[in-house]
Amino acid sequence: MMSLARTFTRLRGTLQSVSQAGCKQTSNTIPQAAACNWQLLDDCFELSYGGLVMHFDYVWLRDHCRSASCYNSKTNQRNLDTASIDLGIRPLKTRVDEENLFLTWPDGHVTRYSLPWLVDSSFKGQKQSAVQPRILWNSDIYTNAKLPSASWEKFMSCDEELKRFLRNFLLYGIAFVEDVPATVDATETVTQRVGLIRETMYGRMWNFTSDFSRGDTAYTKLALDRHTDTSYFQEPCGIQVFHCLRHEGTGGRTLLVDGFYAAEKVLQQSPENFELLSRIPIKHEYIENQNNHRNHMIGIGPLLSVYPWNNEVYMIRYNNYDRAAINTIPHDVTHRWYVAHRQLTAELRKPENELWVKLKPGKVLFIDNWRVLHGRESFTGLRQLCGCYLTRDDMVNTARSLGLQA
Numbered sequence: 001m002m003s004l005a006r007t008f009t010r011l012r013g014t015l016q017s018v019s020q021a022g023c024k025q026t027s028n029t030i031p032q033a034a035a036c037n038w039q040l041l042d043d044c045f046e047l048s049y050g051g052l053v054m055h056f057d058y059v060w061l062r063d064h065c066r067s068a069s070c071y072n073s074k075t076n077q078r079n080l081d082t083a084s085i086d087l088g089i090r091p092l093k094t095r096v097d098e099e100n101l102f103l104t105w106p107d108g109h110v111t112r113y114s115l116p117w118l119v120d121s122s123f124k125g126q127k128q129s130a131v132q133p134r135i136l137w138n139s140d141i142y143t144n145a146k147l148p149s150a151s152w153e154k155f156m157s158c159d160e161e162l163k164r165f166l167r168n169f170l171l172y173g174i175a176f177v178e179d180v181p182a183t184v185d186a187t188e189t190v191t192q193r194v195g196l197i198r199e200t201m202y203g204r205m206w207n208f209t210s211d212f213s214r215g216d217t218a219y220t221k222l223a224l225d226r227h228t229d230t231s232y233f234q235e236p237c238g239i240q241v242f243h244c245l246r247h248e249g250t251g252g253r254t255l256l257v258d259g260f261y262a263a264e265k266v267l268q269q270s271p272e273n274f275e276l277l278s279r280i281p282i283k284h285e286y287i288e289n290q291n292n293h294r295n296h297m298i299g300i301g302p303l304l305s306v307y308p309w310n311n312e313v314y315m316i317r318y319n320n321y322d323r324a325a326i327n328t329i330p331h332d333v334t335h336r337w338y339v340a341h342r343q344l345t346a347e348l349r350k351p352e353n354e355l356w357v358k359l360k361p362g363k364v365l366f367i368d369n370w371r372v373l374h375g376r377e378s379f380t381g382l383r384q385l386c387g388c389y390l391t392r393d394d395m396v397n398t399a400r401s402l403g404l405q406a
């Protein structure tokens with residue numbers, strides 16, 4: 001027997017058309033309405049609008065009803081119990097005007113969707129643009145952009161200055177504030193404009209020298225190759241803040257490399273390698289048994305975390321020091337993974353991709369630890385570095401509150 005839904009197969013309409021349940025096939029062609037066409041397909045609703053052909057699942061459409069009974073617009077939360085929707089639901093009536101789509105459901109409930117909202121909320125609309133617009137850089141691109149540092153006084157008092165800073169930070173993954181008093185307190189104050197401090201086993205604010213007070217190479221005078229921090233967390237810290245309060249000696253420059261620029265090169269040259277890096281979960285580990293610090297952290301995730309619908313990278317974990325035994329894949333895949341890792345490493349190590357800066361008292365560096373790798377040159381003498389980690393959610397939250405896309 002033909003289901004009721006089947007009778008709606010290929011019902012179609014255009015702007016201002018009204019189709020009735022039971023019409024086997026309707027096709028309206030109002031000339032001025034070319035901008036909006038719709039069609040009730042067997043398994044989804046097809047909408048052509050704003051230059052896009054979009055497909056909406058019927059359950060999705062019922063689930064996204066923003067009427068007062070289905071959605072609390074004061075709290076912006078769904079009231080509707082999604083599990084109560086008939087999985088075979090179809091609208092009985094469809095109507096479109098200049099700005100909206102109206103669907104009438106079998107129980108008489110009417111849902112109104114604004115057409116631009118449907119575009120924003122559709123899969124096609126999402127695929128059209130990056131979740132996070134970025135400018136990928138090598139040393140020349142970054143240097144030629146001549147990005148101004150923010151200045152402490154203005155940064156603390158003026159939202160426009162904070163907005164400029166965050167816009168650059170979101171685009172490039174690094175940003176500086178200068179003229180900050182060379183104290184831990186002022187460093188903490190400056191970070192609080194951006195987001196919330198993420199306390200870890202290293203503390204809230206840290207202030208360290210090469211005294212090996214903790215069981216990690218960071219607490220020595222040795223060079224550190226490019227890496228991301230806390231790759232051994234299930235959710236690595238979003239932002240790293242560095243403020244060099246003191247250095248009486250030589251060396252100790254900071255190395256910065258855009259991990260997404262390197263990942264993009266891998267994608268262009270070898271999609272298979274990119275796929276291995278984005279699909280294969282790898283463990284990172286932090287084991288500390290020293291000076292009464294006992295920690296064992298394990299984080300599992302691919303080197304490149306990507307959105308599956310567009311391959312956009314949103315996080316890189318790259319820390320060869322902290323990478324744990326690879327036991328998540330069989331040996332043949334392991335070998336292919338090493339080939340892919342070698343290609344990513346070669347890109348990350350190209351001298352033209354390296355940005356070297358000497359941190360000085362007063363100059364606070366913010367690093368997107370999900371994107372930009374850092375390292376340091378070996379050094380001599382007393383060097384004191386303070387800083388903290390910040391949560392990424394709260395940084396983008398601040399950015400959104402200032403009207404930035406993030």
Ligand SMILES: C[N+](C)(C)CCCC[C@H](N)C(=O)O
Pocket residue numbers: 202206208216217218227228229230231319321322
């Ligand atoms: C920044 N601070 C000195 C506190 C900690 C350094 C942590 C270093 C660790 N190997 C990692 O890469 O996560």
Ligand SMILES: O=C(O)CCC(=O)C(=O)O
Pocket residue numbers: 218224229254374375376385
């Ligand atoms: O000493 C430095 O400049 C950075 C060391 C480091 O990588 C870290 O603390 O995370």
Ligand SMILES: [Fe+2]
Pocket residue numbers: 218227228229374
């Ligand atoms: Fe580090």
